Amino acid sequence: MTVRLANQPLDLIEADLRLEFLTQPQLENHPHRALLEQAGFKAEAEQLCTLHERRVMVCGIADTSSETLRSAMASAVKTAMGYNYASLKLAQYGEEAFSALIEGTVLGSYRFDAYKSDPKPSALAEVVFSNVNSDGSALDADALEKTLRDTLIIAEATNFVRDLVNQTPYDMTPQGMAVAAETLAKNNGLECTILDPNGLEDEKMFAMLSVGRASVNPPRLIHLAYKPKNPKKKITLVGKGLTYDSGGLSLKAATSMVTMKMDKAGACAVMGMIKAISELGLEIEVHGFIGAVENMIGGNAYKPDDVLRAKNGKTIEVRNTDAEGRLVLADVLGYAQANVNADYLFDYATLTGACMVALGPYTTGVMGHNEELKRSFVDAGSAAGEYCGILPFNRHLKKLIKSDIADVCNVSSKPYGGAITAALFLDHFIDENMKDKWVHFDIAGSAYTESAWDVHTYGGTGAGVRMTLQWVLNNLA
Numbered sequence: 184m185t186v187r188l189a190n191q192p193l194d195l196i197e198a199d200l201r202l203e204f205l206t207q208p209q210l211e212n213h214p215h216r217a218l219l220e221q222a223g224f225k226a227e228a229e230q231l232c233t234l235h236e237r238r239v240m241v242c243g244i245a246d247t248s249s250e251t252l253r254s255a256m257a258s259a260v261k262t263a264m265g266y267n268y269a270s271l272k273l274a275q276y277g278e279e280a281f282s283a284l285i286e287g288t289v290l291g292s293y294r295f296d297a298y299k300s301d302p303k304p305s306a307l308a309e310v311v312f313s314n315v316n317s318d319g320s321a322l323d324a325d326a327l328e329k330t331l332r333d334t335l336i337i338a339e340a341t342n343f344v345r346d347l348v349n350q351t352p353y354d355m356t357p358q359g360m361a362v363a364a365e366t367l368a369k370n371n372g373l374e375c376t377i378l379d380p381n382g383l384e385d386e387k388m389f390a391m392l393s394v395g396r397a398s399v400n401p402p403r404l405i406h407l408a409y410k411p412k413n414p415k416k417k418i419t420l421v422g423k424g425l426t427y428d429s430g431g432l433s434l435k436a437a438t439s440m441v442t443m444k445m446d447k448a449g450a451c452a453v454m455g456m457i458k459a460i461s462e463l464g465l466e467i468e469v470h471g472f473i474g475a476v477e478n479m480i481g482g483n484a485y486k487p488d489d490v491l492r493a494k495n496g497k498t499i500e501v502r503n504t505d506a507e508g509r510l511v512l513a514d515v516l517g518y519a520q521a522n523v524n525a526d527y528l529f530d531y532a533t534l535t536g537a538c539m540v541a542l543g544p545y546t547t548g549v550m551g552h553n554e555e556l557k558r559s560f561v562d563a564g565s566a567a568g569e570y571c572g573i574l575p576f577n578r579h580l581k582k583l584i585k586s587d588i589a590d591v592c593n594v595s596s597k598p599y600g601g602a603i604t605a606a607l608f609l610d611h612f613i614d615e616n617m618k619d620k621w622v623h624f625d626i627a628g629s630a631y632t633e634s635a636w637d638v639h640t641y642g643g644t645g646a647g648v649r650m651t652l653q654w655v656l657n658n659l660a
């Protein structure tokens with residue numbers, strides 16, 4: 184689908200269908216008010232009504248905030264894709280709303296049909312935004328064109344992440360992730376290095392190796408790098424890439440295992456971010472490190488009671504093999520810090536069910552030592568249309584992951600605050616000089632959905648991408 188800006192008033196733009204957003208007061212004076220009311224339209228939030236004879240589609244909105252318009256646009260586009268119109272046009276709602284409407288268009292039109300034998304194609308090929316206000320005035324076309332280009336890059340990178348997340352564990356194995364990374368590197372001029380189990384052994388990454396040991400699909404460490412000529416800053420992004428999490432010997436219950444293909448969402452988000460940053464051409468060096476592993480059972484599986492030595496030399500008592508993401512991240516964080524001296528270190532992981540308990544299913548948990556940095560992410564998230572909530576550390580929680588036999592235990596001794604104790608576990612693998620530069624994002628709740636909400640449909644959401652890109656644009660670009 185193409186999205187374009189037209190330097191014409193709405194009425195002069197040729198398109199099959201016109202979309203209008205209406206608040207209740209606006210419905211009062213609407214030329215089609217009688218017809219719309221007859222059809223039961225009350226301009227309630229996200230209520231849609233199409234007058235096919237008039238080639239008009241109206242969508243109710245409670246207010247004109249970006250959040251509302253983004254979500255309403257997604258619903259409208261999804262419905263329009265079910266008709267037989269080839270093009271849709273809409274008016275100019277102002278500069279700030281413009282990018283939200285583009286996001287709504289691209290994210291709302293997303294479909295994942297790879298496993299359908301008879302997917303229904305949509306006729307909708309074009310969405311056209313007018314650049315001319317109803318009073319005849321126009322916004323700065325160059326500025327809007329740039330907004331359009333940048334927003335498309337970020338929204339399409341989000342859909343790229345969704346595509347990766349939605350693939351089955353059979354299709355997207357650790358080696359499958361490596362191939363996807365190599366393809367991205369080739370298309371976007373990135374450097375890409377892959378370590379296989381021998382390479383991981385050379386690097387003494389025994390925590391990650393242990394998690395992957397019982398799988399017929401051996402682990403891969405993926406390092407992607409975007410290196411512009413004169414980088415202003417250097418950032419490292421680390422992603423949890425569990426292509427499947429069965430729980431291992433601490434096996435998950437049947438119903439909790441379903442959806443665990445999404446345990447690679449952090450890794451996929453890192454790929455989407457580096458894709459977007461390279462396409463935006465930002466003068467920021469970006470390193471993406473991905474631990475791609477499958478957590479399975481078998482005669483050689485790692486066990487509760489094992490003690491593992493991570494890359495940074497620390498020993499870990501395993502008490503639950505389902506707390507595997509933190510073991511993989513321990514080594515990948517160690518490897519990332521040993522190889523790149525970055526200004527910022529961010530990790531993304533579907534790490535704990537506890538994060539969902541704490542914040543609900545739509546919100547990313549933000550954790551780390553640097554209060555200002557965490558707050559800057561919450562701001563970026565809310566501007567970009569992602570929900571983020573800070574979960575605070577404290578020294579008492581730290582004691583809950585003490586081990587009697589090793590340096591640290593992979594699970595907490597108490598059943599509460601599991602998202603925070605998981606992050607405090609990761610803290611053991613953050614070098615002293617990086618403590619204030621590190622933020623951990625638990626996307627367990629936000630990365631995947633089984634029911635549509637906001638701009639999301641069933642499956643991967645691409646959580647982390649828009650928030651991080653907004654943060655980069657706010658703080659580094």
Ligand code: BES
Nearest residue numbers: 503505506508533534535536537594627
């Ligand atoms: N991948 C899961 C976390 C998860 C759960 C993500 C639900 C998305 C939805 C993680 O590896 C895990 O199993 N965590 C355990 C930790 C526990 C054993 C301390 C959990 O959350 O139950």
Ligand code: ZN
Nearest residue numbers: 428505506507
């Ligand atoms: Zn697990």
Ligand code: ZN
Nearest residue numbers: 425428446508
């Ligand atoms: Zn997991």
